Amino acid sequence: MFSTLKKILRFSLVFSFLLLASTPVFAKHSDDTDKEGVNNSALLPARKLASGVGINYFNAFLRTLRDPKDTSYEAGFAALAKYHIPFVRFAACGFWPKDMALYRQDKVAYFARLDAVVHAAEKNGICLIPDLFWHYSTVPDIVGEPCNQWGNAQSKTQAWMRAYIQEVVTRYKTSPAIIGWEFGNEYNNKIDLPNRAQHRPPVNTKEGTPATRSADDDLTLGMLQIALKEFAKEVRKYDTEHFITSGNSMPRPAAWHNTHQNNWDTDTPEQAADILLAQNPDSIDMISVHVYRDVIERLPLVTRAAEAVKKPVFVGEFQVPNGPEAPSLFDIWITRMQQQGVALAAVWVFDYSVQEKGNSITPENGRSWQLEKIADANKNWRKNPSLIPKNP
Numbered sequence: 599m600f601s602t603l604k605k606i607l608r609f610s611l612v613f614s615f616l617l618l619a620s621t622p623v624f625a626k627h628s629d630d631t632d633k634e635g636v637n638n639s640a641l642l643p644a645r646k647l648a649s650g651v652g653i654n655y656f657n658a659f660l661r662t663l664r665d666p667k668d669t670s671y672e673a674g675f676a677a678l679a680k681y682h683i684p685f686v687r688f689a690a691c692g693f694w695p696k697d698m699a700l701y702r703q704d705k706v707a708y709f710a711r712l713d714a715v716v717h718a719a720e721k722n723g724i725c726l727i728p729d730l731f732w733h734y735s736t737v738p739d740i741v742g743e744p745c746n747q748w749g750n751a752q753s754k755t756q757a758w759m760r761a762y763i764q765e766v767v768t769r770y771k772t773s774p775a776i777i778g779w780e781f782g783n784e785y786n787n788k789i790d791l792p793n794r795a796q797h798r799p800p801v802n803t804k805e806g807t808p809a810t811r812s813a814d815d816d817l818t819l820g821m822l823q824i825a826l827k828e829f830a831k832e833v834r835k836y837d838t839e840h841f842i843t844s845g846n847s848m849p850r851p852a853a854w855h856n857t858h859q860n861n862w863d864t865d866t867p868e869q870a871a872d873i874l875l876a877q878n879p880d881s882i883d884m885i886s887v888h889v890y891r892d893v894i895e896r897l898p899l900v901t902r903a904a905e906a907v908k909k910p911v912f913v914g915e916f917q918v919p920n921g922p923e924a925p926s927l928f929d930i931w932i933t934r935m936q937q938q939g940v941a942l943a944a945v946w947v948f949d950y951s952v953q954e955k956g957n958s959i960t961p962e963n964g965r966s967w968q969l970e971k972i973a974d975a976n977k978n979w980r981k982n983p984s985l986i987p988k989n990p
Contacts, residue, residue, distance in 0.1 A: 649941050649942070649979055650684050650685075650942065650943075650975070650976045650979040651684075651932065651942075651943050651944070651945065651972050651975045651976055651979060652683055652684050652685035652686055652687065652725075652727075652942065652943070652944045652945070652972075653678065653683055653686055653687075653944055653945045653946075653947070653948045653959070653972065654686065654687045654688070654914075654915060654944050654945065654946045654947045654948065655671070655674060655675075655678070655686040655687070655688045655947070655948045655949070656687075656688060656689055656947050656948075656950055657688075657689065657950060658671040658674060658675075658686065658688045658715055659671070659688060659689060659690055659691075659711070659712055659715045660689055660692065660693060660697065662711045662714065662715065663692060663697060663700065663708075663711055663712075664697065666711060669714070670949070671714075671715050671718055672714075672718045674948065674949050675718045675719055675721070675722040675724055676722055677960075677961050678722065678724055678948065678969075679722035679723060679724060680961075681969040681970070681972060681973045682973050682976060683724060683969070683972060683973070683976075684724070684725060684976060685724060685725035685726065685727060685777060685942070685944070686719070686724060686725075686726060686727070686944070686948070687727040687729060687780065687914055687915075687944045688715075688726065688727070688728060688729065689728075689729050689732040689783075690712065690728030690729060690730055690766060691729070691730055691731060691732055691736070691762075692736065693732060693733050693736065694733070694736065694802065694805035694806055694807070695736055695739045695740045695805065695806030695807060696804075696805045696806040697736075697805075698736070698740060699806075701762075702740075705765070709765075709769065712766075716770055716773055716775055716776075719775040720773060720774060720775045724775065725775050725776070725777045726773075726775045726776055726777065727777060727778045727779075727780055727843070727914075727944075728766070728770070728776070728779060728780065729780040729781070729782065729783055729845055730762060730763065730766060730779065730780065730781065730782070730829075731759065731762075731781060731782040731829075732782055732783045732845075733782070733783065734748070734782055734783075734785045734788055734799065734817070735799035735800075735807065735815070737755050737758050737759060738755045738815075739799075739806060739807050739808060740758060740806070741754035741755055741757075741758050742754070743755050744812065744814035744815045745788075745799060745814070745815040745816070745817055746814050746815065746816065746817065746818075746821060748785075748817065748821050748822070748824070748825040749817075749818065749820060749821025749822075749824045749825065750824070751824060751828050756825070756828055759825075759828070759829065759832070760828070760832045763829070763832045763833055763836070764832070764835075764836060767779065767833055767836045767837050768836050771836060771837040771839070771840065776840055777840060777841070778840050778841040778842065778843055778883075778884075779833050779837070779840060779841075779842050779843070780842075780843045780844070780845040780886075780914070781825070781826055781829045781842075781843070781844050781845050781882075782844075782845050783845050784845065784846060784847040784888065785817065785822055785825070785844075785845070785846065786822060786844070786846040786847060786849060786853075786877045787847050787850070788817045789817045789818055789819050789821070789822050789856075789857070789877075790817075790818055790819055790853075790856040790857040790860075791816075791856060792856060792860050792861060792862060794813075794816045795813070798811040798812075798815045798816065799811055799815055818857075819857045819873075819876060819877065822877065823876070823879050826844055826878075826879055826881060826882055827879065827881045829842070829881075830842050830881035830882060831881065841883040841884060842881070842882055842883045842884075843882060843883065843884045843886045843912050843914070844877070844878050844882050844884075844886045845886055845914060846877050846878060846886045846887065846888075847886075847887060847888035847915075848887040848888055848889060848893045848896060848900070849865075849870065849873050849874050849877055849887075851864050851865060851870075851896075852864055852865060853865060853870070853873045853877075854866075854869035854870065854872060854873040855869070857873060857876075867899055870896070870899055871899060871902070871903040871906075874887075874899075874900060874903050875903055875907060878909070883909065883910075884909055884910050884911065884912040884941070884942075885900060885903065885904040885907075885909050885910070885911045885912065886912045886914050887900055887911070887912075887913055887914070888913065888914055888915035888916065888946075889913050889915070889916040889931075890915070890916065890917060891919065894916075894931055894934065897913075897934065897935065897938055897940075898938055901938045901939050901940070904939075905939070910941035910942070911939065911940045911941055911942075912940075912941060912942045912943075913935060913940050913942070913943035913944065914942075914944055915944060915945075915946040915947075916931065916935075916943055916944070916945060916946065917945060917946045917947075917957050918931060920956070925967055925971070928968065928971055929971065932971070932975045936975075936978070936979055945959065945968060945972060947959065948960070
């Protein structure tokens with residue numbers, strides 16, 4: 599297994615220094631030499647992993663993929679740099695099959711748009727965690743297979759996955775912005791549901807989905823484990839340096855019983871820890887969870903389970919409920935995550951107009967205070983790095 603823990607300890611101090619530096623880091627994918635004539639390859643090892651709070655910039659790429667005239671990510675990264683946001687998690691792919699039409703028809707144009715997003719992050723000294731297969735039905739829909747083919751290493755779905763990994767990872771692995779690779783978004787929320795027939799992938803034929811779904815679109819833990827194993831194996835063919843994460847959410851309170859007994863009985867703490875590790879198997883370097891509402895109360899269980907297998911915890915999404923108590927609650931959550939040994943955490947979500955009345959954060963809207971609090975949190979997080987999960 600990739601020795602993430604050693605990498606974390608070796609490079610965390612240098613990484614923190616780079617994030618605090620005021621000079622942005624530039625990179626050219628051709629020779630790793632920036633416009634100042636400085637070779638950035640020596641800086642790359644320091645970009646493996648930081649300890650701190652970043653933000654989700656979900657559609658930084660998706661917006662320009664859908665509309666090449668939309669380059670608002672440039673202003674977005676510049677704004678995040680002013681708040682010293684160290685990293686963003688984003689979808690390095692389309693959401694619907696239709697979104698990937700450009701990739702299939704004109705890869706030069708597709709990667710020109712993704713290049714521009716990566717370079718904007720580099721220019722502003724912001725690190726990236728690209729999520730390569732955000733929506734769980736997109737790749738199967740593209741190749742004309744049901745979603746259960748994520749669990750077949752010889753499927754067209756996995757062949758497409760491997761081809762995309764090769765192109766993306768080999769293209770960007772030397773970028774000083776890259777710190778890790780993520781498989782998908784919350785695939786574990788789709789597995790082993792007792793009422794699975796009511797929760798199959800959405801049908802949207804205008805966006806390229808099939809007209810119907812069936813039991814073949816249901817996912818199981820075993821399928822997810824195979825997909826994660828093959829994802830990690832393929833990434834490691836081309837990149838042995840950067841971490842790999844699943845993108846999973848916090849397992850449901852009945853996740854163990856869903857998988858093993860097909861019911862909604864509440865898991866014991868031991869069962870909850872067991873299913874958490876099963877959903878983030880050995881091939882995955884981090885324990886990934888997403889934290890909303892009362893899920894924060896389950897975080898100590900996560901950090902204890904992670905400590906047992908010597909893996910860092912990545913809270914890939916978190917957000918407090920709206921309301922007058924939100925600022926104080928945000929402070930409490932940040933403190934709890936730091937005290938409980940979370941290595942990385944990312945707030946949901948920056949400049950996402952679809953959620954303008956909900957969770958979208960911009961420097962101009964009513965949730966701008968979160969950017970200030972992230973900046974303050976990172977000052978304290980770097981002073982007291984806690985990279986190895988500890989018991990609360």
